Amino acid sequence: MTSNAPKVAEARDSGGGETWLARLALRFTAFSQKWLPDAFGFVLIGTFVVLALGLVSGEALLGTPDDPEASSGFGLVDAWGKGFWSLIEFTLQMAIIVIAGYAVAISPPVGRLITWLAALPRTPRGAITFTAAVAMLTAYVNWAFGLVFTAILAKEIARRLPGVDYRAIGAMAFLGLGTVWAQGLSGSAALQVASTASSPAAVQEIIAEGRGSGVIPLTDTIFLWQGIVATAVIFVVALAMAWFLAPSPERAMTAERLGIDLGPAPGTRRSDDRRSRPGEWVEFSPTLTILLFALGVWYLARHFAQAEGNPLNALDLNTINLILILLALILHWRPVHLARAFKEGTPAASGVLLQFPLYGGIFGMIAFTGLHKTIADWLVSVSSEYFYPALISVYSCVLGVFVPSGGGKWVIEAPYVLGAANELQVNQGWMVVVYDLSEASANLLQPFWMLPTLAILGLKARDIMGYTFAMFLALFPTVVVLVTLLAQTLPFP
Template identity: 30%
Template structure:
């Protein structure tokens, strides 16, 4: 039954779902219109809030772009690609194909969601090449589905933000170590339950007929490196393609990041970005090859660079007009100490549809949720993680973060969104229950 439902739902979504950029613009117009309706005497101020907020998150945008790019460049290292190809050989049935794709992508998402984008794309592509009985859109959905797990991993934007000294809520909640958030036993339990149940749900959705097998994308979507022959290198090119410089500066970066982490500094976005940048330099060896990988990765994230300011504008309107406060306070005002984090999770999921940015959403939601949590006697660290889980949950139905992986494999958001929406229903139910009993 689930297979039939997923098939019909996917077909309907493919026909009617607009492009992701169109969705971003439509959401912008709708949020501005609703904000003006509730602030009819201040339409100019609402539009001004949007314009002023359009560039508010440039620094955070750069951090997120680097997080994604450094992960993608590291995933394109030849020996990592060869390892993923070797793993793909074990996925010789459709069931194994979906399971292996999900588990490999989930491991990558736990490490770094930027790394996971290319790891998921590569493993799905390699499995799709070898297994023509696997439905390729569902393979890509399986590669993207672990996005709901990233909030419990090393690149959790909220978990790392509140672990960074000087974060904007430090006076209210202090600096919260990752041992109280992403490494807390309750968070680990939620992670494991989702990591086990989601691939089973995906397998149950797998179509038995009308299989769309893998078709190679255009050459522009594939990582290729043009390394000049040694005998034709000029002195300047020799500097670019000698392995000495890349490995040396990469090693310096790795030594620094590992050293400061072992000396007591907690993980934060800047430290992780430098670590993955350094690892990419070291394993690509030459500066020229690293620069080529970086350049080719940039094309895959261009939709994010284009659309992020629009969502930053939405966040500014939600915050400046009071509309965001109304949504969040309306959902949490009826909560008790026992249900507060569940309502926080639901509110975060809804806000994330309008503004898909963990850090930007935390900037909007944190100042409202944390004081309320403290007043009710709820652990603010758990409330922060509830916001993170809500943000990750509706990533499944907000197409923004799926764009890079789709660009790599040459599919459109319409091909996977039907499956992702059904997955979001399951994730929302099971995570709500777990948050209620564990947080």
């Protein structure tokens, strides 16, 4: 008793004490671990929730339009089938992002960076807050790399620092996708409307009705001072929540207590990495690695130089994947090491490969029927100029639970969100910001984007959703207030 008391007191004095928010998060986590299904269960339930919603709103169960190229007029069953493979390219892109991001993160140079960063936090609470900050900063730069990098960082922190709640730090590793990613440099909606090459013609026409031009430059979306202020406030609120949500070391569920093997440290080389026969020269020589890297960089330089307008407009998922593969190639130096890293990272993409087509089916039931218009028309009918940003914020968040694709969902929403903005005289660029912040909040409520993080950490969705739900209760009301108040400082268009 006597020997333990100073340690407990020391833990509390160093930031290990437990707040009422931490106790609330633990209760949410206990509930989610007992009652919530895994991520695959979410998509199964979501499929039939949307199907029921469509039937209640009057959508036909069966039916196909006469035009085989039509994207509307389908019955719910046929829309589900049409949508099932509609995300197949996106599925492969996401699988490669996960695997290539994993390969970059476990390379020796990045592994050393992660090891150095993992040594910085000194207390469990500090570690959880630090992980939240890294998750948001890296997601702002690039959500794909940040998702994988921070998951591996969280795993290494848990290995080095006793008493860290593995569920809490896992939730914080995902935080960037639930907060600032869409307002960052890889935000899908802002990049789409900034380029005529990536924005649908119908959307460009609606934009031109209010602006005279069919594009909205990044200076009028993610680089608006109002958008930067809103993003900064969300960042600060999320950090404060991370600090207060951290459970005390006495109540922490560590990786060891959860029965999770943390494996080797990132960047660890195996002792058998030696050539055993002359035919293996290609796999072990860095010569072709250097040449292929130079070829890729040459292409990327031309690709960005030829981009229309801002070079950032050339930054799409395919470009991001190529950059990640080239980085993994040069950082692993020898082809054999890169091949092994890709093989080890492939299991982390299994959830993506299984579940994304099912989310495509949900997307189809909303996008290829009149369901999305029914909901949107109702929202616009009860809105006004002042409350329109708040109403669309709520709508985008709710829809994001069922269609968790920032870029794909924006294609659905953009025509009526921007069209109604024209009618109500609300700034179009600001509505992109509203969409970005609100759509990101939805990621805290459903496990679609959690899959890569969960796979790397060895956790289930129900292990971290108590913490992400507690985050949502603080962050989303903040988003709604910010987008409403700051909208009043912006002129139309």
